[in-house]
Amino acid sequence: MIDSSSIKQLAGHPFDRRDFLKVLGWSGAAVALSGCGNTSIENGKETVVSYVEAADYVIPGVAVYYNSTCAQCDAGCNINGRVREGRVLKLEGNAASAINRGKMCGLGQAGVQHHYNPDRVREPLLRKGDKGETISWDKAYALIAEKLNGVSGEQVAFLSGAVSGHLKVLLGNYLESLGSKNLYVYEAVAPAVQRAANKKAYGTEMPRFNINKAKVVLSFGADFLGSWVSPVHFSQQYAQFRKGVDGQRGVLVQVESKMTLTGANADRWLVVRPGTEGILALGIINALGASGVTLSGDVAAAVQGYDKARVSNDTGVSVEHLDKLVALLKERTPSLVLAGSAAEGYAHGSQNAAAINLLNQVLGNVGKTIEASASVPFPQMIPAKGNTAALKTLNDDLAAGKYKVLFTYATNPVFTAPGSMKFKANLAKAGFKVAFAHYLDETALEADLVLPLDSALEDWGTQVPEYMAEGAQINIQQPLMEKLHANTQGMGDILLTLVKQREADKYKDFADYYGYLRGSLLTIKGALGSGGTDDDTFWDETLTSGIIKLAGSAEQLSGNASAAGLQLPAAAAADAQYSFHLIPSVTAYLRDGRHTNQPWLQESPDPLTTIVWDSWVEIHPKKAAELGIVEGDVLEVSSRTGSIRAQAYLFPGIHPDAISIPLGRGHEALGRYAKGYGVNPFQILDAVFDQETGELALHETRVKISKVGQRIIVVKDEGAAGGKPEQRRIALSKSTDQVKLSEEV
Template sequence: MNSNKKYWKGVEELNRTPEFVEKNKNEFAEPIPIEDVLSGDGLSGKTPRRDFLKAVGFGVGAVTLAACQRVPVHKSIPYLIKPEEVTPGVANYYVSTYEGSAIMVKTREGRPIKVEGNPNDLLGGGGLSAQAQASVLELYDVNRTKGAMKDGSGISWSSVDDHVILELAKTLDAGTGIRIVSSTISSPSTLSVIADFIAAYPNAKHVTYDAVSYTGIIQANQNSFGKAVVPHYNFDKADVIVSFGADFLGTWISGEEFTRQYVSKRAAKALEEKKMSRHIQFETGMSLTGTNADVRIALKPSEEGVALVNLYNAISGTTLPGSKPLSNKAASNAIAVVAKELVQAKGRALVVAGSNDVATQTLVNAINSILGSYGTTIDLDNNSRQYAGNDAEMENFVSEVKAGKVGAVMFLNANPVYDYYKGAELAKALEKVALRVSFADTKDETTSVCNVVAPNHHYLESWGDDSAIEGYYTVKQPTINPVYETRQAEQSLLLWSANAINNYYTYVRNVWDTRILPLAGLSGQAGWETVLQTGFIKAAPKAAGAYTFALDLNGVAQKVLAQSAQVAAGSGAFELQVYQNSAIRDGKHANNPWLQELPDPVSKVTWDNFIAMSQNDMKAMGLVEGDVVTIEANGYSIALPALLQPGQAVGTVSVAVGYGRTSGGIIIENGIGKNAYPFYSLRNGTFQTTSVAKLSATGDNIQLAQTQTHHSYEGRNIIRETSLAEFVKNPAHAVGKHEGHKDYGLWDEHERPNYDWVMAIDLNACTGCGACVVACSAENNVPIVGRDEVRRRREMHWIRIDRYYTFNEKGEGVTEETEIAHLDDISNVSVVHQPMLCQHCDHAPCETVCPVLATVHSSEGLNHMAYNRCVGTRYCANNCPFKVRRFNWFNYWNDSRFDNYLNNPHTQLVLNPDVTTRSRGVMEKCSMCIQRIQAGKLKAKIEKRPVRDGEIKMACEQTCSAGAIIFGNRNDPNSAVSKALKSERTYYVLEEFNVEAGIGYQAKVRNTFELEA
């Protein structure tokens, strides 16, 4: 461990700005006003009259009745006649699928309340993304369309059917086109339904359009190998990984799957053998993947093509025409080292790029071909089906609409009026189309210009299937009857095309009986029931072929270099990169408050997008953080607050898409960020995310709802990090252990005769994605507080992911003497993520200061909270060195001021009845999912046996694709957590305080290499 290495959460902490020092003088951001205590209210002085139990009572009645009828009944009805499959107080689990991942859905009294990963899932291995965890909340969204509509008014489904069938017949007679525009569909049954529809209407065509496109990869593989597919990448087979702007641990293709693969080569088992893969990231803005890289190089978009050409030259030993040296010296030096590393790892190397440019991806194919990656780290035969959008088809569709050649259009899970780069032009052109049908279940931007709305079911109300990877098939089954008068889109298409099978469940069964079940040697009702229990089947994989690249690269290289030159910014301009962040992604789920309040893993901003800039560029423009800047590119401009982002390439700016929605729910209609999709451009036949932009300050300033420095450790060192080389020489170097040090305690030791519940967290496995934060909120009824409350430092998350920056200098830290030289240039930094939650200390500082014994220690090693004893003194939070306790300022779940978030009877149906929903004025914090522990112990007691290791999983642990969190019984020496805590890398945060924390961390190890100055 380098004791001179300094870690900091934000530039304000690094520079000790007056505002940061002032905010951190006190333990709390603000005191509790005495008048608020006397009035019982924090803002208006009025006590809210809404009764929580009344709201939940209404909700349970409504959704329980949804199990036997379609329309919610607005009154509470007891279980006079209990459904056979429902036992009050006992959860039922159903298998289903979310975006191709096999999942399990937990229901209570007939209502889904939690989504978990299927432990045998091929993609996440039981882990799930934040989006999957948050998806259950959208089932209860009051903004969902309640039934079929025509011209803005509600009508019956039979009237919709009659009208649509008549209009389709007119279109067929007139010879104009019918178009079904959808995002990528990987469901075999849905694709079959669309094929049958097109057979019934020969003038119909299916247009696949993805807001974030991968056409460049697909077309490059078609050109290179004759296979128009997105490959299945195997990061677990790569010893050296080089990425050019591909955020493969976050938003690129299959983040949860790639995370699981990536960590298998870098965390516990690999480090026990004193080896790990090496990851080098070249990118413009700091991405989630970039924060996890061993070596990260800031690179402008205009430099990426030049860097790739130089890498190809270095690996192949040839020189492509037009090649030129990189002006970026750090990148040039890195390319020379990386080329040697890749060649040495031939057959175990992988190069990926996030660009959607066909020529760029073709050059990457050539590099991977030389490295022998095809058939090992890249599989073209068992390919991914997760993205199949075709940019040329979408452009052609828009041209057809403008020319009046389309008589009917249907939008299925696609919202191009919002996320197509010329959405406003498309909206106007659609006025020429006689029949415009939207299957969206909320009134999104595209639905707003449609004259017929046939709202689709939520996926938890639906039958169906998916096949995200060739040969892997997951099944979807309803976990609740439709809450509203919606109808599955496939059912509508079957009826409108007069299909011989007019029931979609029967259609799905037919597809599985004839095409899918035989792949696993199953058949009939027995085979179908087997699938409904396991959730998926996997056919035998095809042999992965070793493909040879045979294209002439001269022309390809010229296109790559020309593409780079097009985005090179002149004096006074910036190179703009548009990207997806890990929470909001492409914006489809922007109305979900769990995702809006999830801090971005890198910036820690919630509820907004922004312009990420380097410190040098902000200084040159005279900007401070939060200054509103107008950014103009491609004839479009928006105004956003600037954010100083360490690691941002100088001369570049980055803006996230997915924000600026104008229709689709209460939250987004209140104005969350600005739409960055119009910054896209069409170049070389595909949608490109980079361009040249001009910036100008508006004079305004907006305070971003940013959580990064809300909790300070006063400069104490709580991160342990080392290099692989140092770790191999001396494992103790990672944690800085001091032999012979003896701790003295002021308290008697606790006896734990049966269980000693503890946790281990591996910093080498944690990528910082934040899925655990949403999973914890869903499991433990953690409330959303909204943007203004986050600005007041009142976020309620029980687990947070702290993100720390540290300077790089030849792969190591800098000393205090050289640190000053870096303060004006923070582009060369590395990042460590650290999950932080209640440490369940044996010598808990909080317990000794609570005047009412609301927080006490259990005989099983846990720190408990008795909420109805707590009077809100906040002494415990004051005494907690980890700052993990949260004060409930308001009844966020049941207060009229928070209607925009979760305060409505339907949304409260997602509440977990096993967890107390806290009232205002009490402290709350991680309970180590005590309800799960008690359920596991009860099950074991009934079966007259001890609890098995791994039988009880925390919500955060269960959703982590990286397996970074391990929970268990320390009294069992063979338990996974006991073994993890015996690791050479284990240390305890603030161990010098002798609080005897119950959570041990495994130090971060990076496989770095030194670059020449």
């Protein structure tokens, strides 16, 4: 019963995946507090479970740690799973990882609750009217083959979430074998606009941001501590940044309309009128130019007219703050300017991002705090990055009745598509819908055939993170325990079976996905820098470390963003009927809502409001007072698309012209911990798209609010008194001129 991280036994042992993954007498942890010192055998637990054969390192009562990869989001953190008696107990960070360095966010740790979730699909289900009928895998595969029979490649589509590594390769191969090019990679809250803007500004979609090297970070709504790109990695950088270079503590300035977790940690949180981030960026450039920073001709031309008075007027940021900010940026270099989803969620989002990236250029940060990321030398394995433009295309095609067979995997568009798209109705027009699913989520419920997937903790895989922290790496995902349910299959195995249906000969050497993975990696062993080692050793080492670090070359970074074509609209005029901007907030743990059924996440208070298990409408206290709204008043929030109801929470960190509702809740399916909790703001999003990239403009929806007349208790951790420290010495604060950080340990 005794073990701990201190006696970690990183499994450096050959993987004979039979006996030791077996669940061994897990009764040890059950109900503890029966009577007094009763030492008779507990009823129902009379048997000791033993192994038939056991590897020498498998010792009952001592945990074994296996390295794998977190699949809860796309950041690709390397995890270290604690396994006891064949059960995975806890996910910890892999200290050797450049991405998370042994750290884990709550979302990642909740991976075990995804794995053990009672609401997972356990059998292949075939639609029979309104109900699902259990069928065997053989029948399911036969059915797919039957449905694909005589269907041309154009009539087949595959809708997937972000996917990388060998799974992506296999998926591509399968579609190729079908003759289809219709792979739609959809992620509801991906930084797609930013990728395009980065590509334009730096020549790469995802450069490396060195927060730790910056003295000032100016973030336009990039919630890098919460949900943006690779939060655990950025959190570590942030910690270093706070300690500072040479004891000079880094300064974080966050510009946004609704406070994010990052905003809550900022030295200065500047609230701006929604959508005017680009204007502010240009205003700063203009002011920098005025204070002596050399601006190139086109830049100077582009920022002309963005004088302080106008910018202050448009954005709502006071001139005094603007001056201080400019002085700070000028004085402390290098700095780093980040454009986050809040800046990009508008019809002119690309323009905002371009303006912000231009600021980096002007400040000379490119190459210092923005560096080229290492590239993976296997282009077929680099991630297929999700975006929302894909969904729009798919939706249009579906509406046109183009597809006879549609596969969905790792995405839940029925839940996350904006209400204005009427995706659910369009989906019904597809002929035969196959969903590869962990849960019966809203999309799986619409499918004709639901195929249950292994969880990430019982499946094989490789993953290439989109954001490379240091050098390039390929992450290994391996089973931490035996399958929980006999009738689930790994996505890789399913794709392999499917592709074998089409091209049996080509894949006959691979008995299963594990074989495929091992074979494929062994063939590129040389390219992975292990040419000399023999196959078994290479394989053992790979599985032991869980990470393949690649020598990979760095991409080229172009440092010549141009201001050409930069055309920012004037600050949006007030809409008389729909007077509020709706900011659908992406929270660190619930994101687009696919993990809402994990109770740890539901009960983990939202950091800023401390609300749990429910949705809420954030509104500024002054505005609320104006409208006679108090906490707990149920508000009807209506957009042109639809309306939802949720209770008000008075939140000072929001622009008075905006309200905010968190995404991720409001499921009608998914499972017992998700269904019926909160509301889904995706439902009321208007179909407004970014003019350049075609991405959904998440922040562009305008709403009006009205009181329903009902008042309920907001379920939150903060006391009714509102968490005011009341002059007690509880949470103390000092300013930088009062401390000597360099003297600290």
